[in-house]
Amino acid sequence: MRASSAAELVEAVEAAVAGGTLAPGERLPSVRRMAAAVGLSPVTVATAVAELRRRGLVITEARRGTRIGEGPPVGSLRAPLPVPEGARDLSRGNPDPALLPDLRAAMVRARPPLRLYGELPAMPELTRIARDQLQADGIPAEALCVVSGALDGIERVLQAHLRPGDRVAVESPGYAALFDLLRAQGLLLEPVAVDERGMRPAELAGALARGACAAIITPRGQNPTGAALDARRAAELAAVLAGSPGTLVIEDDHLGPVAGSELHTTVTGRERWAATRSVAKALGPDLRLAVLAGDAQTVARVQGRQQCGPGWVSYVLQTLVLELWSDPQVQAQIVRAREVYAERRERLVEALLQQGVHAHAPSGLNVWVPVDDEAGVIGALLQRRWVVAPGAPFRLGAAAPAVRVTTSTLSAPEAERLSEDLADVLAPTRWARSG
Numbered sequence: 540m541r542a543s544s545a546a547e548l549v550e551a552v553e554a555a556v557a558g559g560t561l562a563p564g565e566r567l568p569s570v571r572r573m574a575a576a577v578g579l580s581p582v583t584v585a586t587a588v589a590e591l592r593r594r595g596l597v598i599t600e601a602r603r604g605t606r607i608g609e610g611p612p613v614g615s616l617r618a619p620l621p622v623p624e625g626a627r628d629l630s631r632g633n634p635d636p637a638l639l640p641d642l643r644a645a646m647v648r649a650r651p652p653l654r655l656y657g658e659l660p661a662m663p664e665l666t667r668i669a670r671d672q673l674q675a676d677g678i679p680a681e682a683l684c685v686v687s688g689a690l691d692g693i694e695r696v697l698q699a700h701l702r703p704g705d706r707v708a709v710e711s712p713g714y715a716a717l718f719d720l721l722r723a724q725g726l727l728l729e730p731v732a733v734d735e736r737g738m739r740p741a742e743l744a745g746a747l748a749r750g751a752c753a754a755i756i757t758p759r760g761q762n763p764t765g766a767a768l769d770a771r772r773a774a775e776l777a778a779v780l781a782g783s784p785g786t787l788v789i790e791d792d793h794l795g796p797v798a799g800s801e802l803h804t805t806v807t808g809r810e811r812w813a814a815t816r817s818v819a820k821a822l823g824p825d826l827r828l829a830v831l832a833g834d835a836q837t838v839a840r841v842q843g844r845q846q847c848g849p850g851w852v853s854y855v856l857q858t859l860v861l862e863l864w865s866d867p868q869v870q871a872q873i874v875r876a877r878e879v880y881a882e883r884r885e886r887l888v889e890a891l892l893q894q895g896v897h898a899h900a901p902s903g904l905n906v907w908v909p910v911d912d913e914a915g916v917i918g919a920l921l922q923r924r925w926v927v928a929p930g931a932p933f934r935l936g937a938a939a940p941a942v943r944v945t946t947s948t949l950s951a952p953e954a955e956r957l958s959e960d961l962a963d964v965l966a967p968t969r970w971a972r973s974g
């Protein structure tokens with residue numbers, strides 16, 4: 540690789556990552572060696588590396604040097620798994636389309652007002668209903684705004700408070716797309732182990748002691764494990780966080796009313812906090828809408844910045860969500876979806892247990908199945924025409940290997956067959972371990 544300026548070097552590295560010549564995790568040479576190799580001064584190379592770091596393409600850590608980040612933000616590096624014809628795809632974490640409300644019918648009923656520049660960013664009626672919903676779940680939702688989905692809200696909150704190089708406590712295993720988002724912002728991940736009740740308090744304390752200045756917590760339907768905070772765990776985490784009053788806490792309620800468990804929050808009484816609630820799983824991912832509550836400063840910063848860019852979330856979408864929220868039939872459908880998701884998830888957990896395979900999933904749309912060899916299990920299941928998600932992108936630090944099965948559309952006979960196949964596939968390794 541040759542370059543005649545810092546900008547050219549940045550472009551060359553970016554092109555190499557997008558083209559796959561430089562792979563995620565690959566180490567870059569030291570600044571001095573790179574300078575000699577590309578024909579630039581060490582100062583110019585250091586400038587290029589700083590820019591790559593700012594853009595989330597590389598990560599620099601004291602003892603590990605500089606390397607290409609996981610999921611760097613160029614091209615689509617995390618392409619979904621290919622699904623061979625005739626195979627059953629349980630890898631994507633999607634809701635069941637049959638359990639989503641009919642958007643076309645709601646679009647006919649919803650009559651979005653004519654909206655021009657210079658008006659309120661959120662519809663007052665939508666804000667009022669969202670506030671009531673959040674407050675009913677114990678979230679002190681005074682300040683609120685509307686964003687384009689949970690991840691958009693999280694990105695905006697992080698941008699409002701954090702800088703590249705800051706550390707963020709995240710669940711491990713946790714949501715791979717969230718990890719990518721943080722890396723793209725040049726933030727460093729501090730993994731916190733989860734059990735079926737969510738983040739483990741002692742591990743969160745460890746992450747804070749290592750300098751995490753923010754924590755992102757999924758209160759229920761944790762992706763990929765299905766963990767959900769109960770009242771005791773939420774109180775334990777709040778007690779740990781109370782020792783770091785300035786720490787930013789973000790709660791990601793990405794499933795909302797279809798999560799299948801109550802919400803227990805950790806944000807009450809905190810100085811800097813935000814809580815997103817997405818409509819993606821209950822009403823449809825394509826609505827791209829979430830509400831974001833938070834302390835007054837956080838919401839003001841998010842809203843102020845949003846107004847400088849896209850301005851607001853379209854009133855066409857806001858009206859549609861309002862129409863859906865106000866429809867008793869849709870409300871009944873949400874209750875039914877919650878019950879069906881719980882039934883499908885629990886059925887697979889139960890069927891697996893009968894085969895001697897232990898998997899927990901107290902809420903959400905997925906079951907996380909511990910395995911010894913992710914690639915081996917995925918390959919063997921593929922031969923039996925099942926596509927499940929590898930655990931690796933969800934795992935950080937010491938999280939044990941597993942595969943993620945999305946149960947949102949899984950029928951009873953399928954749960955039976957899949958658990959038999961999984962038990963079969965796992966049998967040789969289980970036998971080998973005990974032998």
Ligand SMILES: Cc1ncc(COP(=O)(O)O)c(C=O)c1O
Pocket residue numbers: 632687688689690691714757761762791793817818819824828829
């Ligand atoms: C934990 C978690 N957060 C956020 C999202 C995405 O939510 P949204 O579509 O509202 O950005 C998902 C999607 O599955 C998720 O699993």
